[in-house]
Amino acid sequence: MFDWLMENSGTVFVSAIVAGILAVAIHRVYRDATRGKNSCGGNCSCCRR
Amino acid sequence: MSRTVTIALAGNPNSGKTTLFNALTGLNQHVGNWPGVTVEKKEGRLKPNLKPGEAAGDDVVIVDLPGVYSLSPHSPEEVVADRYLADERPDVIINIVDATNLERNLYLTGQLAELGLPMIIAVNMMDVARARGDKLETEKLALELGCTVAEMSAITGEGVQNAVSRAHSAAQDKNADGKKLPAPPRFGLDIEQSLTRICDAAGLNDLPKHKRRRAAVRLFERNAAATRELRLVPDKQAKIEEIIKNCETAMDDDSESLITASRYARIEEIVGKCWVPAGRGRLSVSDRIDRVVTNRWLALPIFALVIFFVYYVSITSLGALATDWANDGVFGEGWHLAGIGTSQYELAVENFNPESGGEKPEPADYGIWVPGIPVLLGDMLKALNCAEWLQGLVIDGITAGVGAVLGFVPQMLILFLFLAFMESCGYMARVAFIMDRLFRRFGLSGKSFIPLLVGTGCGVPGVMASRTIESERERRITVMTTTFIPCSAKLPILALIAGALFDGAWWVAPSAYFVGVASIVCSGVILKKTRLFAGDITPFVMELPAYHWPTAGALLRSMWERGWSFIKKAGTIILLATVFVWFTSHFGWSEDGFGMVEMTESILAVAGSSISWIFAPLGWGSWQATVAAITGLIAKENVVGTFGVLFGFAEVTEDGQEVWSALGAHFTALGAYSFLMFNMLCAPCFAAMGAIKREMNSVGWFWTAIGYQCGFAYVASLCFYQFGLVFSSGRLVPGTVIAAAALGLFLWLLFRPVKTAGGLASSAQSA
Amino acid sequence: MHTLKDVPCGATARVRGISGTGALRRRIMDMGIVKGVDIHVRKLAPLGDPLEVTVRGYELSLRKGDAALIEVE
Structure with missing residues (x-):
């Protein structure tokens, strides 16, 4: 099993990075959704009055 | 000992309230909703560098109320502002008044004064007023209104620190004896008499001075919420109605008009003593611009032109140049730093004929070449011996998708x-x-x-x-x-x-x-x-x-x-x-x-x-x-x-x-x-x-x-x-x-x- | 009955009263248009309506329909 890990180290390494990025993305989206997400800029200060 | 001091910002729309709020809180803002209504609620913490000396340990919270022209019970914003001030009782109100629009702004001031909360007036846009040549006698205004008046220009920052300090002190005064509260406006004689009678009829005389006055005024205006809150029995209500009707007959107008007219009459009096506007003979710059922009015939074509211009520059001309760089360069093969060497390189590629032998021109020979992200990533992944499918995911998937979108950022x-x-x-x-x-x-x-x-x-x-x-x-x-x-x-x-x-x-x-x-x-x-x-x-x-x-x-x-x-x-x-x-x-x-x-x-x-x-x-x-x-x-x-x-x-x-x-x-x-x-x-x-x-x-x-x-x-x-x-x-x-x-x-x-x-x-x- | 609607562009009129009921009337009064105040009609919008008036030193837009509620001398 260790051999397999060594052989595919590149793949594993990159997969880990990609998985990490995706996890952060999912977490961010989840956080925004529960906070009543606003996808524009600067919160609701952009809706005048 | 640290405590929380709450400062409420109240004022007309367009008075510069939001500018002040941003200046006071920076990015420490939280925007949400007032419970139960669809009106926006803004709250934030005062920036530490603006805290007055004695407040160093305190938590200063700024609440930005919706911009309102009055506290009448007719629109959600007004109701929200009124409720907040009456029920939550912030420690002090900063009433932002637009110097270029005094009379109308002071209308709200009068109503705020009836709440019995410490208040300071921050007269905003003083820079504009001075530029126009208007003169405001701040001391006199303070005397007439019975509270501190601070001059300010939120947009330049002038006077903001001072306003905060004065507000903070005003909030403290309420702990000492003889708290200095703003003086509620006095109405005409007939109205004042009716108000006194209402106080008697409704049994308000046990209430503290400000509460009593505010309740009386609201009852006089036939504010339904006031009647409910005071839990007046029907025969008391009837008595009050009689008092109101008598006044209306005597003055030949309805009670709401009477109050509003009386408020403005008092305001005119105050403004007359403190405010000297510059001659309005000349058209201001705004007027001159408006002459053209809102002109009957030109306005719509001008607007169409503006839209065309804006989209043309952002999407088609300037924007497109930048996006091409992003798409073909950063997310494509690559680009020359600062564009040096690009034209020579392109010329060489054009002139290059594979049949005639020789080498294909290398972009790196012509300037500092920055390879595109797909190229960089591709090389890197190959070097790491990454599996095919994963390379595909990273380059054909993530880079392609996200890159395509990011290309339009410019x-x-x-x-x-x-x-x-x-x-x-x-x-x-x-x-x-x-x-x-x-x-x-x-x-x-x-x-x-x-x-x-x-x-x-x-x-x-x-x-x-x-x-x-x-x-x-x-x-x-x-x-x-x-x-x-x-x-x-x-x-x-x-x-x-x-x-x-x-x-x-x-x-x-x-x-x-x-x-x-x-x-x-x-x-x-x-x-x-x-x-x-x-x-x-x-x-x-x-x-x-x-x-x-x-x-x-x-x-x-x-x-x-x-x-x-x-x-x-x-x-x-x-x-x-x-x-x-x-x-x-x-x-x-x-x-x-x-x-x-x-x-x-x-x-x-x-x-x-x-x-x-x-x-x-x-x-x-x-x-x-x-x-x-x-x-x-x-x-x-x-x-x-x-x-x-x-x-x-x-x-x-x-x-x-x-x-x-x-x-x-x-x-x-x-x-x-x-x-x-x-x-x-x-x-x-x-x-x-x-x-x-x-x-x-x-x-x-x-x-x-x-x-x-x-x-x-x-x-x-x-x-x-x-x-x-x-x-x-x-x-x-x-x-x-x-x-x-x-x-x-x-x-x-x-x-x-x-x-x-x-x-x-x-x-x-x-x- | 002479109302703000009838006041020509460029003229100034003094308010005699506000007719109508409810929120709109109150809003008009809250904005400073009460008995005795002067209103100056500055311009009409490109299609004739609303009108732009100057009252108490600031500019306000009002629909012709709403201006009809403002009785003037």
């Missing part, structure tokens, strides 16, 4: 800058004024225009901005149609189609904007005529602030905020959607079972093809277009991201094929524009849909809205495409008949006569 930033300028200089208020008549003819008020304007940035605050519309029916119509206007997320789609399929023609981008406005207007007409919506038009009473040159800082900040949020979105939602699209478009079931397949056999293609026929009459019945449109429901930028993955955006080919050429070959010009129309008009992204649902406060209305939008988009694109075919090919097709029928229905809905109730009395229709 155009977005330029557009955001323009929009920020137009909003803050005051032009947008004029536009609402200009459009009011046009809109009114179609059943909407100019106030419906503001959500539209806000919607050019993002549909979510646009939809929420509909709250300023008092008429429930009009509000619903506005909520339903606001997203027709291209928001910033739809711009990449626009820019993409304009660039790839129309070779950057100047008219494509602005046309989407006008199609949006036309759709809104037509929808307004149609919907107003259906029984669901018939009703009256909102009264339109709106103030036009003076023009002012926005500061570069404010503009850049606004531009950056929106730009950054766009980028963040790309890194999250779009990233995830991209991975999904890549996966489903590269995997599927073949003879060998489940695994990597050709795109045409993938899960996505199969799924997409099963419904793509729906869109065939619209000119874009391919599975790719269908899938792209559907991913657009999550976030509009996904349309571009999806195309990026499906059409090999980040593919680095040997012969340097132009990016997006595959897309160009995929659509006909007519079909492309129809696709564009559909995406512009159909249901917005999930976030906007969420906003619509919140504003409608009803699931039924929500689905009505979505259904209407999709239906409208479908019919509009259908007609466009079918009639376009007829014009271009001169042949009639079965589709044309259907389109003609749809158009006929549309025109009938638009022009049919409907009986309307006369005058301003409300119609008897149920909501």
